[in-house]
Amino acid sequence: MSDTYIIGAGIIKFGRHPDRTPFQLAAEASLLALDDAGLMIRDIDAIYAGSTFNSASMVAQRMLHLIGQTGAACVNVSNACAAGATAVRQAVLAVKSGEYDIVLAVGAEKNPKGLMGGPLAEGPPPEGLFGSHAPPSIFAEAGIVHAARYGTTIEQFAQVTVKNHHHGTLNPKAAYQLETPMEDVLASEMISWPLTKLMCSPNVDGAAAVIVVSEKKARELGLSRAVRIRGSALVSDPYEPRSPDMFDPNSVTRLAVGKAYAMAGLGPEDLDLVELHDCFATAELLHYENLGLCADGEAGRLIDSGDTELGGRIPVNVSGGLLAKGHPIGATGVANIVEIVEHLRGEAGARQVAGAKIGLAHVLGFAGVAACGVHILEKAG
Template sequence: MSDAYIIGADMIAFGRYPGKTPAQLGGEAALMALDDAGLTIDDVQVAYTGSSFTAGHSMCQQIMREIGQTGMPCVNVSNACASGATAVREAFIAIKSGLYDVALAVGTEMNPHGLLGGGPGAGLQPEGVFGSGSMPAVFAECGIVHAEKYGTTMEQFAKIAVKNRKHGTLNPKAKFQTEASLEEVLASDMIAYPLTKLMCSANVDGAAALVIVSEKKVKKLGMDRAVRIAGSGLASDPWEANNPELFDPNSVTRLAANQAFAMAGLGPEDLNIVEL
């Protein structure tokens, strides 16, 4: 087995690209990540692409048509909001196993307009709460449960959006480049209580990529800025007794996080920054 290292990373500016395809966006991100690593597509031995709305469209192969068809193995990953992260995990496992020395992981998506998960229903779900057919509604339900359990206020939820918009101004590739005040967030249109419009994620297009290599490759390249992946976890929703009333979306997060912590030999107390 080998440790796996990230040596290249990049993303396109998130926004709307009506004149492009998901493969073109993914190809652009892939080339930028390879350039960041000082490698070319000919150096890549295996590629993984995560995309949710283009599941079944052989997106990885389409990206290779954009940036170079070398005959490498291409793997397509569709895992809802975790599609890109799962592609990264699969590349990590491929390197960790010792089978490959250079892997490329790409995430690309062109989102539809409107609420994700909306549209005509497919009938009543056997589990979950009626009315949770869109993502804002799902997380609004989570917010209500959190507020009931911990006394969280609407202002506290709004402050998360204020913080995120502020961070966006520091990232030239973020969709929104302006801050939003607490008053603006609270006064924006109510989407699903307690979530207002400015508390919800905007549906935009984007792509990002990572180049992951083995320890042997890092030494061969003589790179001193390689970042070792200490741990990775992947889980699915477990059945819980309260599902007929309200599922706990944090259960799957806890399972995956605990797997990653165990692999890394670390705990929450060891972290300095968290992106959730």
């Protein structure tokens, strides 16, 4: 099967959009991606739309109602926080199959307010039986396991927020663009120890889109701004000998990235930048190790070293990450890919990673059982 390329990318400013529908958000991001590629909606063969809270509303079709009903095949996918990455993955497979030459993948979400998650739909409620099913508690527990095993400190977890909020000041599409010193992070409201409010990603609305094309079409349209998709992996949770309600974010990420590295013929040493799923500050440190950016137990020392900051050895979440950019669930996976595309093109402005040629986008979603998507992208040529 031939390679696939991204030739168009678009993202709207994340934040609250109370007067707009998710279909309007999806339409804006899609038009930005189409304009970026120099294409029209009539050029698109198929559309894959990722959303979680809005997925039952036929996002792809209702978006087309706003920008042009062309008869393109429309598929709507829901996969928790991995919904957007799933849409991109399906676009890649659709193009690789040979059935389509030009496919649009879009992620869009209008997040509800308040704490995500809640009791399971079936069986006894996990609260009080298995700890907590709420996302902050799950990632707090995972962080504490790491701290107990390797001596990671709350200050090292908090430094993730300091770093990502600084990066966010350089990103005009981020919901929050303000410096946040360590003392403010530690002094903010405690949500689930050791996670304070500023160590939790904010719920926002947003949308992002990419245009995926075949190698033949990419060459026809020009490779000067094209980005090659070297690896694309999507997996679910492997079995773990523990309660499914004591979620482990590590094994599913390691499974996905292993497949993506194998497909790309690359390893973590080849990466120039990473956009990973920092839904909580603890998660970023865990994923340093899960993605192979450092050895197990070394994540705290990696954040202390400054290597994951802009200008460091392996910059992570220079978009501001979910902690500053915000986390519109179904859009996040596409947004992470758009960020990598902008850097590989040299179009990321003040936050540009110099000389970036290869980047990795990671996203993790869970609802009892996890889904994880990883994409490895390379500057064309």
